[in-house]
Amino acid sequence: MEALEVQPWRDFWKAVGAPAKDIANSWRAFAARHARAAAPLITTLAQCAARHRYTALFLIAERTGMGLCALRTLADRRADSDVRYDDDDDPWELRELPRDERDGLPAPPYTSSRPHTGFPQLPLGGLRVVESTRGVQGPLATSVLQALGAHVIRIEQPGGDPSRGAAPLAGGVSARFAALNAGKEIRQTDIRTAAGRSAGAETVAETDVFLHTWAPGEAARLRLDEEDLARARHTVRTPDGTPAPSLVTLLDVLGGHLAAESVLAALLARESGAATGRLRVDSSLLGASRGLLRPLLRGLDEAPGTQPAEAGLVAPTAEGLIAVGAGAGTTPAELATAPTAAWLGRLHAAGIPARAVVTDLAALPQDPALSAYFTHDGCARPTPPWSFA
Structure with missing residues (x-):
């Protein structure tokens, strides 16, 4: 479901039969869903929705302005008329x-x-x-x-x-x-x-x-x-x-x-x-x-011979995390035996791409390899990654 404003949200759940208090308390968490990567729904709201058939909920959504659609399988999506399989399949x-x-x-x-x-x-x-x-x-x-x-x-x-x-x-x-x-x-x-x-x-x-x-x-x-x-x-x-x-x-x-x-x-x-x-x-x-x-959508994941080549891995070392490219021949157990810096030296000397993994997002703008791509103005904002001459 989707609602960009509180009024459709309130009208929809009121029509579904949810308690006014729960409707009010649920909006704040739903409004913050993108920033938190989660949209928890108060149990009573889910229970009220479960008392109605989908077709009834859809009609209520149409009347109140709430956006509502059914979750669909990959097979459903493949059957849609807008899915094409040619080189001109622009988005x-x-x-x-x-x-x-x-x-x-x-x-x-x-x-x-x-x-x-x-x-x-x-x-x-x-x-x-x-x-x-x-x-x-x-x-x-x-x-x-x-x-x-x-x-x-x-x-x-x-x-x-x-x-x-x-x-x-x-x-x-x-x-x-x-x-x-x-x-x-x-x-x-x-x-x-x-x-x-x-x-x-x-x-x-x-x-x-x-x-x-x-x-x-x-x-x-x-x-x-x-x-x-x-x-x-x-x-x-x-x-x-x-x-x-x-x-x-x-x-x-x-x-x-x-x-x-x-x-x-x-x-x-x-x-x-x-x-x-x-x-x-x-x-x-x-x-x-x-x-x-x-x-x-093209079914390439199911076709024989289309599986990706050996991928790299991300694993803990004796001190931090490391991302290692394909072809290193190392296992997570081996990587855990030495610090990240030591492994970086060995892998780079062997021509294997590797990089320390930064887990603190707040530290990314200060990373010497990335600092040039940020502008500091009360917060760190990305700067354009290009220049023209």
Whole structure:
């Protein structure tokens, strides 16, 4: 189940018959599920849900705005129509929108009326990106574009994004929020109002990229879909191995990078002349999950001769942990006989890749091998891993 706000959560569990006290007490833990890699459910809520059939719960969820879906097997996913097995199985879709003479669009190719200013030493210097996103996927995508030189304008609700206050804080702002949004220009706009939608369209009007993470159909409902924005100003380019819990929201992170990749593909198509009109890119967490599951969806895990070659291992030494590459011929029992430093010397001399494992995440930014990739500003934030000359 999924709820981004407390009201659908409260209405759903009230309709299911859960006690009001337990509903209130359960929300805080559920709201922190991503940061804690767990979403414990109060026993009474689970018991109340168990009294209903899934179809009944689904109807209640539809009525209250709660997101609900059944867990599905790999075989179920393989049967889906969007799972393809060719080389063009991209996790995002790029398409050129049809031109409509009634829109008064200029003849192709499109040229922006806005001068390209900014940081020309970066590939996207001078480009302008507007986002209306929340969570991880969208903000991460635009932070990648920002790191490549784009100027990013972030539209937030009046009072700011609620996730600004999520612990842990650094300088009065959520460290998680800062890691995804530092350096972006913030504009507070209530797009649920006519004035806010007009202001949003005006913000997008002179931009190269508009990226949002709204639910399907929400852009059309708000009258901020590509056709609406094109009529507002005609320089718009685009609307847009045992498993264990991890504090890295892997699917969101991959989804963010794939969203950035899809935007870059659209910009490249525009600049190269391969596309002459407005472009729309659609990406999703489902597409990212398809990328992660691709070998399993294709059944490669079951085919003979497709098992991975000898892998390395991570094992304790007499002092710490060590990660050893394939071909070392060592066993965990042997590694436990000497300190990590001694094993590193022996393995490197033999040409075997090996590295001490850092188990304290807070120590990673101070690791000499990694310190160059972090910026310290109340908290440690990753810096772009590239440079251009």
